[in-house]
Structures are given as structure tokens and as C-alpha cells.
Amino acid sequence: MKILVCITHVPDTTSRIAFTDDHTKFDSNGVQYIIGPYDDYALARAVELKEELGASITALHVGGPEADPTIRKALAIGADNAIRVNVQGEDSYHVAQQIAAVAKEHEYDLILMGRESIDFNGGQVHGMVGALLNIPSISPVMKLIIEDGVAHMAREIEGGKELVEVPLPLVAGCQEPIAEWKIPNMRGIMSARSKPLEIVAPIDSESRTSTLKFQLPPAKGSVKMIGADQVEELVTLLKNEAKVL
Amino acid sequence: MSILVFVEGDQGKIKNSSREAVSYAAAMEQSPVVALALGSFQATELETLGTNGADKVLHASSAQLDQGIIQAYASVWAQALEQSDADTLVLAKSALGDAVAARVSVLSNASIGSNVVELPDTSDGFKVKRSIYSGKAFAHMKLNSDRRILTLNKNAIELKTDGESAQVEQFNPELNQQDFKVTITSTDRATGEILLPEADIVVSGGRGLKGPENWHLIEDLALALGAATSCSKPVSDMEWRPHHEHVGQTGLKVSPSLYIAIGISGAIQHLAGVNSSKVIVVINKDPEAPFFKAADYGIVGDAFEVVPKLTAAINSSK
Numbered sequence: 001m002k003i004l005v006c007i008t009h010v011p012d013t014t015s016r017i018a019f020t021d022d023h024t025k026f027d028s029n030g031v032q033y034i035i036g037p038y039d040d041y042a043l044a045r046a047v048e049l050k051e052e053l054g055a056s057i058t059a060l061h062v063g064g065p066e067a068d069p070t071i072r073k074a075l076a077i078g079a080d081n082a083i084r085v086n087v088q089g090e091d092s093y094h095v096a097q098q099i100a101a102v103a104k105e106h107e108y109d110l111i112l113m114g115r116e117s118i119d120f121n122g123g124q125v126h127g128m129v130g131a132l133l134n135i136p137s138i139s140p141v142m143k144l145i146i147e148d149g150v151a152h153m154a155r156e157i158e159g160g161k162e163l164v165e166v167p168l169p170l171v172a173g174c175q176e177p178i179a180e181w182k183i184p185n186m187r188g189i190m191s192a193r194s195k196p197l198e199i200v201a202p203i204d205s206e207s208r209t210s211t212l213k214f215q216l217p218p219a220k221g222s223v224k225m226i227g228a229d230q231v232e233e234l235v236t237l238l239k240n241e242a243k244v245l
Numbered sequence: 246m247s248i249l250v251f252v253e254g255d256q257g258k259i260k261n262s263s264r265e266a267v268s269y270a271a272a273m274e275q276s277p278v279v280a281l282a283l284g285s286f287q288a289t290e291l292e293t294l295g296t297n298g299a300d301k302v303l304h305a306s307s308a309q310l311d312q313g314i315i316q317a318y319a320s321v322w323a324q325a326l327e328q329s330d331a332d333t334l335v336l337a338k339s340a341l342g343d344a345v346a347a348r349v350s351v352l353s354n355a356s357i358g359s360n361v362v363e364l365p366d367t368s369d370g371f372k373v374k375r376s377i378y379s380g381k382a383f384a385h386m387k388l389n390s391d392r393r394i395l396t397l398n399k400n401a402i403e404l405k406t407d408g409e410s411a412q413v414e415q416f417n418p419e420l421n422q423q424d425f426k427v428t429i430t431s432t433d434r435a436t437g438e439i440l441l442p443e444a445d446i447v448v449s450g451g452r453g454l455k456g457p458e459n460w461h462l463i464e465d466l467a468l469a470l471g472a473a474t475s476c477s478k479p480v481s482d483m484e485w486r487p488h489h490e491h492v493g494q495t496g497l498k499v500s501p502s503l504y505i506a507i508g509i510s511g512a513i514q515h516l517a518g519v520n521s522s523k524v525i526v527v528i529n530k531d532p533e534a535p536f537f538k539a540a541d542y543g544i545v546g547d548a549f550e551v552v553p554k555l556t557a558a559i560n561s562s563k
Binding site: 011013014017019037038041092093096118119120121122123124125126127128130131132136137138139140142155156157158159160161162163164165166167173175176177207208209210211212213214215216217220221223224225226227228229231232234235237238239242244245 | 343539
């Protein structure tokens, strides 16, 4: 089985979000970058499937060389090889076209990625890739088992989950608890250095949106503290001041 | 050019978030507003979409569409866009809606703006403001295609309720069996509770509750408020509560009018799921809990004492 895991290179969840150049650029000063936490779940499940069934895992990233350490981490966790499409992703459609081009060339049985990136939170790329390849796309997937070429999945819905069966190939947007995050061990880190990371040129593709400007939310006013024996006061404030009751 | 709005149901009722999406389309003041409903619905339920601003409802009532098969839904939406001559498709953000919208954007050559938080600016092109970095920032985006799809965050617009009744038309899309490769074998859905992404008020519990046996404190307060319940990641990881109740960076992101956090310290990963809430109340016995910095109102106190008192106060204030 051939598995493609698409990973994002995103600011750590605890990063301070700020912008430069008159709010047109993300301020990466002092920001630590990680594999997107949802993509990390997808990768962890791919590694488990490899252990259970035997598989080859390719990690794919669309972006510049600054992401190479993040890609090496995916190799250390258990991907066999990696591909980086050497272009800055412009929007979800732009990235989806690049992923679909790689997928068409190598014909994967299973394409996994996170349900969404944690920078733009669009949650669109898996569906777009599925549509571009004309194969099913399922998201958000919280359980994935492969048996005889059929994927058995649990997909989260509002208020619960549904169980879904789909013959391969397919695209899945993953989330917890599909697998436990894996921390690379020393052997993984050493072997990652010699695993192939192929840099490929992008295909011609279009973006359909442009980002004009970023904005930070207004600073939160200070908290109003209420005594533990004054809960009636809280009810009054929620009714008359905040007007939410 | 018309605006098409995908409306989603839950147990036969139109979801409130879908009614918000119809209200949003109506507020764009571009007519007509055409709602699209898939699967079994009572005509009398669909007509009520008129009160939210729909001029017409297209109803594809085939029982094959009772289940949310992503590929099949995408094909039906694309056909509806084509036939209704709509240049804009609006829907409320949801697990199903997001998954379908992405495919439709490819099928129908549409730009997509996700997690939109307010009405578009159409003075020069088509611009939307969307939430990014899990609610920690916004981006102003221009959607460049002739067609666009907007997925809306909760509370992007005030619900409209003063419209007329809408006329319901049968819509018969072509259903291609190729789109039904996915089989949904079972659905496990808590019945009778208020859906978390739909809820205007959310009461959330964390490790401070000490165990699942104490969840009645959360549930009683939620009942008094007509609220949904949710939980922090550790609570879902320890399986005190099911995963679909987990809000935070890797769980659900909610934006209710009121979020009440009880016994949750407020790690940055948790805040990422709730910081778009209008008003946040934090109840925690640790005065140093970081959540107080993100709160509008706070009470330092023991949840086991404060919460029952608060529930009683809400009930007696009605």
C-alpha cells in the first residue's frame, strides 16, 4: 500500500500572532514552526498502518526550503521518503492542485492530511484534492482501519459520529483520536538524515483568492471579578450589562 | 444573480446555523435568495425559511440524500448552482458543509472564503473578513472568481425572523451512482441534546470537576440556561466525555454568545477553541488560572459550591 501524508509547516500553537509590513505579512520573528497538529495525527496513523499491514509512506509539503527541518521531522517519525513542491502556497486551491499533481504521478492508495491547517483553518484542501482526482474525500476522520482494500472510518458529525466504508483510493482529513502523536526516537532522527527528500518544481496553477490585510482582534478588556457568594450579581450582569441571557 | 444557501437539518428540523446563513444571504441584498435542502423534510418546515429571508426553497427530496454522502452532495450543489444561475453559495460552517464546499469549489470553479465573520464588502470586487489562527486573528481576503462560496462562523449575522413564508419547489438533480461509493453503515448521535456548534450558550467543564460522575453540575447549569455542554481536551482524552464535546485547538472551535468555563485552567490550546465567544465567564478555584486573563467575568471559587448556587440563581431569575 502506498500512503501519501501531506503536512503543513505552521507556527506552534502557543505562538504569539503578530503582523508586519502594515499588517500584510505574518511576523515569524521568534516563532517556532511545527508539523500541523492534525497532520501529525495523520502521519502517526500512517506509521501504525505501515506497522500493521506494510506500506510505504511519502511525506509531502508544498512550500519553500524553510520547511525542510519540519519535513525531516516527518521522516524521523516514520515516513520513508519526502517530496517538497518548491512553491509558496497561495491559497487552498493552489496547494490542492500541487498535491493532486504529485498524487497523479505516483498513484497512492491513501492520501492523508489533517482536517485543517492551524494557520488558515480553511479545512478545504482534502476535499479539493479528492475532487481534482475524482476520488472520495472524507473529513473529519477520527478512526481509520484498512481491510482488503476498504477503509472503515469513523467520521465526526455534530453531536456524535458515523461509521463509513469506502473502497480505496481516497483522501481523508484526520483528527484525534485517530492515533497517538509519535515522538521521533534517536534512531529515527539519525535515519531521517539519509532518507530521500526530493525537491520538485511546481506545476502551473492558479489561486482564486488574495489576502489583502491581516487584523488582530481588539484587546480584551479586563476581567470583572465577582465574589463566590455573589452569583446573583453575575446573573444580573449577564442579563443587563453583557445582555447574553 | 441569485444567492444559493445550503440548509442542513437535524432530526427533521432546519438547523439554526442554516437559518443564520439564510439571514446572511438576505442581508447581502442581492435577490433572489434560494435555499437548497437535501433529503427528507416536511414542506411546512422548509416554508419557514422564508421568515429568515429565503424567497424560494429548492428541495431535492430523494431518500438517497437522507445521509450526508459528501461526493453526492457536492454534485447536487454544483447542479443547483448551475440551474439557479447563482454566483454565490452561502452555508454555515459544519463538519458536513465544509467537506462538501471544498469539492464544489473545484466542480463549479468557485473561490472559497471559509470561516467568514461578517457581511462581505462588495464596493470593489468581493471581499470577506475571515477568522484565522484559530480565532487569534482575521484576514481580509478578495475572492477573485466569478463564483464564490462562503462558509460562515456562528454569529456572523443577527438571525432574521420577520420575513414571509417561502415557496418550496421540487428539485430533481441527476444522481450519479459513482458518487455513492461511500457507505454510511451506522450513525451514533446523542439525541435530544442541543448541538454544540449550534448553541448560543455553552457550559464547559474541565479537570476541576474531578470525574465524570460530577458532570451533573455542568448538565444542570446547561439545562437551566438552555445551553450545550462541552469539555476540555484532558476530559475527552480521559474519556470522561465523548470526543465531539471537546473544544480547543484540536477539537471543535465554537463562537457562542456566552461561554462558561468551569474548572478549566485555560491553556492556550483551549483558548484557541473558544476565543471567538462574545462573552466568557470563568469559574476556577485557582486565582492564578490563565483563563481569567481571557475572561469577561470571573469567580474564584470551588466549582462544587459555586455552580449549584449559580444554577439556582438562574432558575429563580426566570
